[in-house]
Amino acid sequence: MSYDLLLKGATVVDPGQGRHGVYDVAVAAGVIAEIGERLDGPARQTIRLDGKILTPGWIDIHAHVYAGATTFGIKADALCLATGVTTVVDAGSPGWTNVRGFKEFIADPARTRILTFVHISSIGLLNSMRGEMEDIHNADPERTAQVIEMWPDLCIGVKVRQGRLQVGENGIEPLKRAVEAAEMVGVRLMVHIDQGVPLSSVLERLRPGDIVTHCYHGKGDNILNGGETVVPEVYEARKRGVFFDLGHGAGSFHYEVARKAIRQGFYSDVISTDLHIYSLFDPVYSLPETASKVLNLGVSLEEVVRQTTINAARAIGRDDTLGALIPGAVADIAVFELKEGEFVFTDSHGQQEMGNRKIEPVLTVRAGTVYHPADLQGEIEETRQRAVEMKSITGLPFGAVKKTEPRLK
């Protein structure tokens, strides 16, 4: 059989298909053609990947990519393709008023597959300097449901942020309205958890398939609730089918919380970045960088890949087509090198830790097209410049977490 692309000799890690071993992967007409112990082609392009790790294309279920129309959105296309991410989900930058612009100007032109949650706030996350739900009049379940129904391929669910800074005096009301919108159209909900709103009051309202993001945040009202052990309500929610997403960001990944939770066997279901202008080049950088932090906390490579592929696909309800390498499915593939050495990683509070393994992107295949990180550096520099420009206007984000001087533990 003749192929367009033949990737030879990599160690395939595909938890969704239960595959872990050395295989060749062939691509034809933008889809996975074949996976086998030895495929000989001919192929128009053959790439040897001995010693490298080949996985399904990674899915980042929490980022902010509505660049130019929200204060903290980044131009993420090149950055995704340079780091193994073939699908990126915006966690509620658009609301019902501006989701059409998101579709036309961001999602449709992108090479990366871009999906979104629609914020229950009609204005989405337009202005990161104010809480989008301080004014409850911005919450409009009917119209939110209506746009999700209009663009179901793009809009995968409803987003709400439930912290005191985002909701002001409105307590749990934004969440109630977000659930109402989600029920109207039969989609999932992603809820940002944060200080100032009791976690139990959020969790008790979540339904099977809903997603809690920022599960390892270290501010008040987190999964440890000031103690040492993960609170029972968290386990109860997981038992019901609620997903727990990492959502690193500038304020929501705390080494101490993550370490305590992981030691107790409480792993996130999904690893995501929460990339935006404030988190982009420090401390998040990319999804592989975030995943490397989890890896160095003692979670296996297999589990880390599960959380960035099949689990992420399940959390967004797309595991029928994404998150695994299946002949006939779109050829979204990531290739990494597992580097060994001494690496410094930083959490959202400025705490630094050494790690001895790092997942480094080698190449990305998106719908059959090969992207090399080196070829995307110019575009990534532009992304960085735009973030610097916007930060010069906004200053620190609203409610920025207090950072210690970076220190090594």
Ligand SMILES: [Zn+2]
């Ligand atoms: Zn976010």
